[in-house]
Amino acid sequence: MRVALLVTHIRAEEKLILAAFNKREISPDIILDRELNIEITQGAGQLAPSGIAWREYDLIFERCVSTSRGMYALAILNSWGVQTFNTYETAAACSDKLRTSVALMKHNIPQPHTRVAFTPESAMQAIEDVKYPAVLKPVTGSWGRLLARVHNRDSAEAILEHRQTLGDYNHHTYYVQEYVDKPGRDIRAFVVGDRTIAAIYRESNHWITNTARGGLATNCLVTDALDDICVRAAQAVGGGILAVDLLEDAGGDFVVNEINHTMEFRNSSKPTGVDIAQEVIDFVIGQIGVVA
C-alpha cells in the first residue's frame, strides 16, 4: 500500500504520525506543499513531487500547517478521485468559522450565539445585539490569533476601525459571538470517525485557552454526552479526523466553538493516556481497507 503525507514541514505531530504508520509497516512518502506544481486538467496520472503518480497513492494524508495550501490540494486530489484525509469538504467547512457555524446550525449542534456583518456600522450593531462582552474573530485563522474580547462601544469602534483599515477583505467579514463565561477552561476533544477517542481540558487564566497560547492540558473524561455532541459536530462538517473545541456555558451545557481539521495533539497523549497518533493511523488504514 502506498501512502503520502502532505506537509508544510515536519512538526512533532508528523513525526508521531510517521512512527504510527511505521508501526504498521507502512512508510509514507513525504510531499512538501512548497514543491507542488499541479496541472489541474492533467489528472492523477501526473507525477507528484515524490516522482510517483498521484493515482498510485492509496491515500494522501494532508497535514499542512498552511490551511490554504492543504485545502486547495485536497480540492484537486478529491476531484481526481484520490482518497485523502481529511476530505476537501471537511477541510473547507472547518477552515472557515462562518462555514463551520452554518454546518453546526444545519445539524442543530449547540454553538455560541453568532452574528455576521460586512461593514463596520453593521458590525457595531451586531456587537451590541449580542451584548458586551462580545467576541470578534477573523473567519479564518488559528492559534487564537487576532481574537478580540470587546467590553464596550469604545473598544468596539477602535477594533472595527483597525480591522477595516489594516485588514484585507477577509477581515471585513465581521464574525461576532457572545462571550461564553466559561469556567477558566475549554475542552478539546479528538474525534476519529465516529468515536471521541480522548479529550483534554485547556486551562488558562487568560480567556484564550489555546495550548499554543500557553493553556495547560489535563485529561477530560469523555462522557456519553461529550461523545455525542462531538461526534455529531464532526459529522456536521463532513467527518474524518477532527479536533472539536467546546465551551461549557453557565448551565454546564456544551457549546461547540470550532472544529479543526489538521489538529495538533503533541501535548494531549500524555495527559489522556491515549496514543492519539496510533488511533488516528489505525483508523486511516482501516478506511483504505488494509488490515493493520
Added chain:
Amino acid sequence: MSSGSPLCPECEGEVDIPSDAMENELVSCPECGTELEIMNLDPMELELAPEVEEDWGE
C-alpha cells in the same frame, strides 16, 4: 565549537539535533529561540524556518 553540533544561522549557537531527525523537521535554537528547519541531514544544513503566515494553524 568542538562538539560537531550545527550552528544556528541566526546566532551561531550550537543546535541540538535529535537522533531521529528528519529533513524538513523544525527545531529550535536553544540559545536564541529561533525556529529552524533542517534542510539537509548529511551534511547537516539548517535554515531559518519560514515566518508564520496568516493562514497557518490547525
